[in-house]
Amino acid sequence: MASPRDFNGRDILSILDFDREQLEYIMDVADDIEQHMDRYRGILTGKTMAILFFEPSTRTRLSFEAAMKKLGGLTLDMGEPVRASVEKGETLTDTVRVVQSYADLIVLRHPMEGAARLAAEVADIPVINGGSGAEEHPTQAMLDLYTIRRCKKHIDGLNIGILGDLRYGRTTHSLAYALSNYDVKLYLISPELLRMRREVLRHISSRVKVYELDKLDEVLPELDVLYVTRIQKERFADESEYMRVKGSYKVTLETVSRMKKDAVIMHPLPRVDEIAVEVDSTPNAIYFRQVYYGLLTRMSIISLILGALPAK
Amino acid sequence: MASPRDFNGRDILSILDFDREQLEYIMDVADDIEQHMDRYRGILTGKTMAILFFEPSTRTRLSFEAAMKKLGGLTLDMGEPVRASVEKGETLTDTVRVVQSYADLIVLRHPMEGAARLAAEVADIPVINGGSGAEEHPTQAMLDLYTIRRCKKHIDGLNIGILGDLRYGRTTHSLAYALSNYDVKLYLISPELLRMRREVLRHISSRVKVYELDKLDEVLPELDVLYVTRIQKERFADESEYMRVKGSYKVTLETVSRMKKDAVIMHPLPRVDEIAVEVDSTPNAIYFRQVYYGLLTRMSIISLILGALPAK
Amino acid sequence: MASPRDFNGRDILSILDFDREQLEYIMDVADDIEQHMDRYRGILTGKTMAILFFEPSTRTRLSFEAAMKKLGGLTLDMGEPVRASVEKGETLTDTVRVVQSYADLIVLRHPMEGAARLAAEVADIPVINGGSGAEEHPTQAMLDLYTIRRCKKHIDGLNIGILGDLRYGRTTHSLAYALSNYDVKLYLISPELLRMRREVLRHISSRVKVYELDKLDEVLPELDVLYVTRIQKERFADESEYMRVKGSYKVTLETVSRMKKDAVIMHPLPRVDEIAVEVDSTPNAIYFRQVYYGLLTRMSIISLILGALPAK
Numbered sequence: 001m002a003s004p005r006d007f008n009g010r011d012i013l014s015i016l017d018f019d020r021e022q023l024e025y026i027m028d029v030a031d032d033i034e035q036h037m038d039r040y041r042g043i044l045t046g047k048t049m050a051i052l053f054f055e056p057s058t059r060t061r062l063s064f065e066a067a068m069k070k071l072g073g074l075t076l077d078m079g080e081p082v083r084a085s086v087e088k089g090e091t092l093t094d095t096v097r098v099v100q101s102y103a104d105l106i107v108l109r110h111p112m113e114g115a116a117r118l119a120a121e122v123a124d125i126p127v128i129n130g131g132s133g134a135e136e137h138p139t140q141a142m143l144d145l146y147t148i149r150r151c152k153k154h155i156d157g158l159n160i161g162i163l164g165d166l167r168y169g170r171t172t173h174s175l176a177y178a179l180s181n182y183d184v185k186l187y188l189i190s191p192e193l194l195r196m197r198r199e200v201l202r203h204i205s206s207r208v209k210v211y212e213l214d215k216l217d218e219v220l221p222e223l224d225v226l227y228v229t230r231i232q233k234e235r236f237a238d239e240s241e242y243m244r245v246k247g248s249y250k251v252t253l254e255t256v257s258r259m260k261k262d263a264v265i266m267h268p269l270p271r272v273d274e275i276a277v278e279v280d281s282t283p284n285a286i287y288f289r290q291v292y293y294g295l296l297t298r299m300s301i302i303s304l305i306l307g308a309l310p311a312k
Numbered sequence: 313m314a315s316p317r318d319f320n321g322r323d324i325l326s327i328l329d330f331d332r333e334q335l336e337y338i339m340d341v342a343d344d345i346e347q348h349m350d351r352y353r354g355i356l357t358g359k360t361m362a363i364l365f366f367e368p369s370t371r372t373r374l375s376f377e378a379a380m381k382k383l384g385g386l387t388l389d390m391g392e393p394v395r396a397s398v399e400k401g402e403t404l405t406d407t408v409r410v411v412q413s414y415a416d417l418i419v420l421r422h423p424m425e426g427a428a429r430l431a432a433e434v435a436d437i438p439v440i441n442g443g444s445g446a447e448e449h450p451t452q453a454m455l456d457l458y459t460i461r462r463c464k465k466h467i468d469g470l471n472i473g474i475l476g477d478l479r480y481g482r483t484t485h486s487l488a489y490a491l492s493n494y495d496v497k498l499y500l501i502s503p504e505l506l507r508m509r510r511e512v513l514r515h516i517s518s519r520v521k522v523y524e525l526d527k528l529d530e531v532l533p534e535l536d537v538l539y540v541t542r543i544q545k546e547r548f549a550d551e552s553e554y555m556r557v558k559g560s561y562k563v564t565l566e567t568v569s570r571m572k573k574d575a576v577i578m579h580p581l582p583r584v585d586e587i588a589v590e591v592d593s594t595p596n597a598i599y600f601r602q603v604y605y606g607l608l609t610r611m612s613i614i615s616l617i618l619g620a621l622p623a624k
Numbered sequence: 625m626a627s628p629r630d631f632n633g634r635d636i637l638s639i640l641d642f643d644r645e646q647l648e649y650i651m652d653v654a655d656d657i658e659q660h661m662d663r664y665r666g667i668l669t670g671k672t673m674a675i676l677f678f679e680p681s682t683r684t685r686l687s688f689e690a691a692m693k694k695l696g697g698l699t700l701d702m703g704e705p706v707r708a709s710v711e712k713g714e715t716l717t718d719t720v721r722v723v724q725s726y727a728d729l730i731v732l733r734h735p736m737e738g739a740a741r742l743a744a745e746v747a748d749i750p751v752i753n754g755g756s757g758a759e760e761h762p763t764q765a766m767l768d769l770y771t772i773r774r775c776k777k778h779i780d781g782l783n784i785g786i787l788g789d790l791r792y793g794r795t796t797h798s799l800a801y802a803l804s805n806y807d808v809k810l811y812l813i814s815p816e817l818l819r820m821r822r823e824v825l826r827h828i829s830s831r832v833k834v835y836e837l838d839k840l841d842e843v844l845p846e847l848d849v850l851y852v853t854r855i856q857k858e859r860f861a862d863e864s865e866y867m868r869v870k871g872s873y874k875v876t877l878e879t880v881s882r883m884k885k886d887a888v889i890m891h892p893l894p895r896v897d898e899i900a901v902e903v904d905s906t907p908n909a910i911y912f913r914q915v916y917y918g919l920l921t922r923m924s925i926i927s928l929i930l931g932a933l934p935a936k
Binding site: 045046048074076078079089090093094095097098099101102103 | 682687689694912915916
């Protein structure tokens with residue numbers, strides 16, 4: 001069984017560092033926070049989170065900031081993307097060493113793979129990887145799991161489709177790893193060019209049933225969860241190829257009509273046009289609720305890492 | 313009589329949505345906040361304001377931020393102007409739907425007319441229009457009214473001049489609407505090119521006496537309040553025309569000397585050179601106090617909307 | 625003897641405005657804050673600091689923000705560098721007059737010498753100079769003093785070397801002034817081109833023993849403290865001259881090996897390559913601890929200025 005001791009003072013670098021019991025524990029605490037918000041409100045009084053984002057990101061930054069503040073903690077934001085010091089030529093490790101004088105916890109986003117691990121080695125305080133390179137985004141995977149558990153009641157037994165850019169989308173990598181802790185079938189749906197990275201595929205294939213497809217249509221009626229991600233034009237040398245692919249992956253009301261009645265559609269957001277706005281008002285669309293579940297998940301993670309759960 | 317129930321959960325989109333009693337009620341609460349700050353300090357604990365500014369604005373943003381924080385609430389700022397998500401192509405309605413997961417209240421500034429109304433339709437939480445297009449800036453009008461009430465003790469019976477860009481200056485539109493709830497004479501003083509918008513004129517003319525002028529001189533001795541706004545060079549095709557107009561509307565010590573002894577001079581700020589700095593030290597200059605009254609007014613508005621007045 | 629009355633409501637413009645007793649008092653309060661943090665945590669509840677930075681500066685901005693928030697106060701940041709209003713042509717004095725409606729204290733950084741003094745003349749609330757022009761950075765000098773006192777137990781009797789750009793580095797000017805209150809020997813080590821400003825030299829020479837050198841080597845074994853600053857390429861007309869100078873001032877493990885065993889190395893940060901990273905892990909390197917002592921120093925300064933020390 002997982003316990004608070006598994007988390008106190010711990011870095012959150014990769015979803016692979018967490019086993020199923022620990023993931024479930026984070027979700028249990030998220031449930032508890034929603035149900036007993038009053039108990040949690042001031043729990044991080046006197047604690048400070050430093051936000052070090054070397055890439056633009058309104059969404060993730062805001063989610064961490066809201067989570068920290070709603071628990072009574074302080075946030076210090078280095079600016080986005082981290083500016084002055086870095087312009088003066090300072091290294092990441094120096095920036096981390098400075099910031100930890102002010103904070104109890106660092107959330108780092110960085111375009112370079114391995115940046116979060118490097119920061120964690122230097123820092124005396126816990127580091128949360130808020131997204132690094134094309135590699136990992138562990139807290140996004142945790143909130144995705146939690147959203148599924150909230151909306152489907154359980155994760156085991158589900159057929160889950162992940163659609164879009166599985167090669168460069170760090171969200172999809174972390175989610176695939178996370179889901180491989182459960183008894184699920186994974187359908188990886190992407191154009192040839194954007195197939196799931198081989199090292200991820202190897203890992204998850206050894207644990208769950210995985211199917212790679214390049215068409216959404218055939219598997220649509222089987223899915224309990226469809227996780228949509230954006231396909232970026234820049235990935236394609238040929239614009240006509242991009243247009244073709246994009247069109248065939250767009251989720252519309254017609255797509256929804258061919259899904260199970262209680263299937264859910266997720267998206268890490270921001271969405272551009274890969275999901276038609278008409279879909280928003282269907283009961284299947286849960287991508288905006290996902291944002292709220294993300295807030296609860298990050299409140300849970302921060303409380304656990306800072307060893308600040310309320311007395312029962 | 314207005315009561316807190318008129319405001320709880322309400323959007324602030326247009327000054328036209330408020331009648332005289334409601335405007336007076338907001339001002340009464342502003343008075344109460346100043347007199348009993350200690351009762352209000354923690355009243356918004358656990359409440360969160362999202363600041364979504366799609367246009368640069370230090371002044372209005374800071375005023376709302378200060379108002380919320382001084383009442384014990386949290387603020388979450390999407391950055392200014394709203395960055396990352398929008399760069400990635402997200403629509404305003406999606407941004408609003410995301411942000412409301414974190415907040416109890418949204419303050420929105422947007423270059424597009426109607427943006428605030430659109431946001432309010434999408435959002436499940438109250439939206440305050442912090443300025444949209446060239447159209448409306450309702451909380452500015454409320455703080456302008458309050459400043460007049462504070463400095464002149466009453467509004468009825470006053471002769472009020474509004475000077476400058478009455479065509480594009482959203483501040484002047486909202487203020488004219490607001491004043492038309494009172495028994496005042498309005499002098500609209502502007503160059504031909506920058507006359508008050510016809511739809512605004514039509515509305516206010518049906519309620520109060522309105523005079524349009526292109527010279528400040530003739531009406532100066534009558535005025536109790538002179539509200540100065542900036543005339544932007546970009547509005548003129550011809551620079552010499554701009555220079556002529558600008559010069560004739562500049563407020564100087566000589567201007568003040570021809571006003572009533574107890575007349576007051578207001579400005580929404582920032583001021584460039586439309587009021588000479590020598591005027592700042594006259595007792596007639598109240599434009600810096602206006603900032604402070606704005607803080608009180610916004611504290612009142614936020615408390616009322618969030619249904620958080622202290623018990624008497 | 626200094627007392628809280630020496631500080632309540634006071635501006636912090638120049639280190640020259642403070643005598644030795646007052647500097648020691650600020651350091652005593654910094655000690656007290658570290659030892660009794662719980663007594664200080666909420667001491668600035670209801671107080672607001674406006675941060676007006678007209679130059680980029682992550683480090684100083686963050687240090688003030690952290691200091692204020694950790695004492696329970698609010699911060700309002702005009703953005704960095706101060707944006708919207710100034711783009712619209714507002715003067716510094718108008719910006720100060722607006723901001724003081726929201727705040728109890730202003731921290732200002734500005735590229736222009738004398739800007740902080742100008743702001744202090746206009747403002748009704750205390751102003752802290754967070755760095756102005758190439759002239760002064762008084763709180764940096766206070767934290768440098770405090771770091772020396774913490775690491776060496778006393779300041780009198782020390783041999784202190786200041787290395788690098790003594791002409792344009794405002795940090796070195798304020799530090800030299802501050803140290804001239806103590807019985808120290810000052811070694812000013814710089815290339816000819818970047819010698820200490822004559823007016824600073826004149827002042828400090830009348831109070832302490834000062835030696836100007838252009839080589840670090842000869843004095844190295846004597847030093848108790850070596851304060852390193854960066855030499856910027858832009859200061860040199862000739863790149864080869866820059867490379868030569870830079871190389872001869874770089875602090876490496878070899879440098880450390882020729883210093884006293886208990887000598888300490890300081891740096892205002894950010895560091896680029898004027899101190900080799902290998903030095904970081906020696907016990908002599910205290911530049912990251914300096915950041916933490918800076919936090920305590922600024923907490924002390926703010927508490928004193930706002931007259932908010934806890935009851936004993």
